[in-house]
Amino acid sequence: MSSTKKRTHQHLIDQDGQFLFREKLPKPWVVREYRPDYGLDYSVEVFKTTEAGPSGRSTHETLGEHFFVQLKSIEDPDIRPLTIYGRGNVEKGSERLKRDDPVATVDTYRFPLEVSLLATVERMGIGIPVLLVIADLKNQRCCFVCLNDYVDKVLVPRHEDYTDAGHRTVHVLASNEIGSAKGLVALRWYAKRAKLLAAFQRFTYQYSELQWAEDADWKELAQYFGKRIASYDFWDDTEMCEPIRYNGAGLKRFLQDGRPHYFKPNQEAFAKLSLEQQEYMLKADVFELWRLLALLPKTYEDVWREWFLPTALGHVASEL
Incomplete structure (x- = not known):
């Protein structure tokens, strides 16, 4: 008998990452899947919860606020310390790191992204944020970075032409965790953009x-x-x-x-x-x-x- 279509291990990882991502978001928020996918996996609509009224039940009102998500699920993540250095205002000139001025050492996920995706995000502008979300199955957490801002504030000032390579490594702060108090503030802030x-x-x-x-x-x-x-x-x-x-x-x-x-x-x-x-x-x-x-x-x-x-x-x- 001829072989049939197979479900790969990566498919299972992706499925688990999708479940984890949805689980970490506030329950009233709405996640909509994008198909076909050209770099955007989901759009997320933010809702505001009001206290319970006479009925004893809380209500959830849409704020008309949205952000996009590109989700990457990882079974065994690459998390390493990154030293960040002082620099000038990159809106006024290329990045010049002050190597004698280390500001902090932080843990980040290192993830290579296709330049075609990054260029697509740049072409979208900054009006609605696109977040790269790393679903870390080992540590059961989801962490994010805003790709619109990463391109504008890191890749463009750092490289003469960031598109001259097939991939660019994106650093996602492990402290940017969805489900944490800091993460909730960040997602609400991005959605208001x-x-x-x-x-x-x-x-x-x-x-x-x-x-x-x-x-x-x-x-x-x-x-x-x-x-x-x-x-x-x-x-x-x-x-x-x-x-x-x-x-x-x-x-x-x-x-x-x-x-x-x-x-x-x-x-x-x-x-x-x-x-x-x-x-x-x-x-x-x-x-x-x-x-x-x-x-x-x-x-x-x-x-x-x-x-x-x-x-x-x-x-x-x-x-x-």
Whole structure:
């Protein structure tokens, strides 16, 4: 009798890795499989759980937040220490490691990825993160790294042309564990990326338009702008990023009483100012709110996109 189709040992490893990955995610989150697979195995939709109501049952509400996953299942992982060194801002120049400035030694998974996959992720842009997830069957854990950020912040500044090889080794921090408190924060942060980038675009637009507003119009325009952005649902759901929450509180104060109260002058001294001087200080206070909002995308690119990466800045910022 002729032989039949066979199920390989790797198929069993992949199956176990899929089960482990789904098990580590919060139960209310939805995992959707991508078929056919051209580098994306799953999309994950994030849900927010609210406390039990009169029925005694919790409810789970979608946040409209998503990320993609490329899953790699490993039976016997290669975990080794990696020394990370200080370096400059790679958005302003190629990587120059400060070999005399070791920042930390961390454990990482070493995984070779096809450059075709990395180039596909780069071509997607950064709007929706693609996470490489290592399903470590030996240690029963899943660890991740954001490939969009790894390409931009590690491979591109490190190599003259990272695509001139068939594969590139990607380091995945063992501390980036799905199911841990740190891992949950990271996944929630990545899932918010699309809505944050859209909001950042609006902040910079509004700040620019306020600069051009005539003196008689800026108050009305600022009120309108404030109402447009007050409805974003991330103001009170980004405890991992204090500057966003800080400016959300300033926005709330502005809409309540016309001032964000970043500048707090002595009331007695303020009363002695002329009306023109008081108006100037009020305008400066309001404009400071939009200046800070417009700074968020810069900080996002310079700092926050390195969170959870095996880089010096990523290590320091992610451990705070």
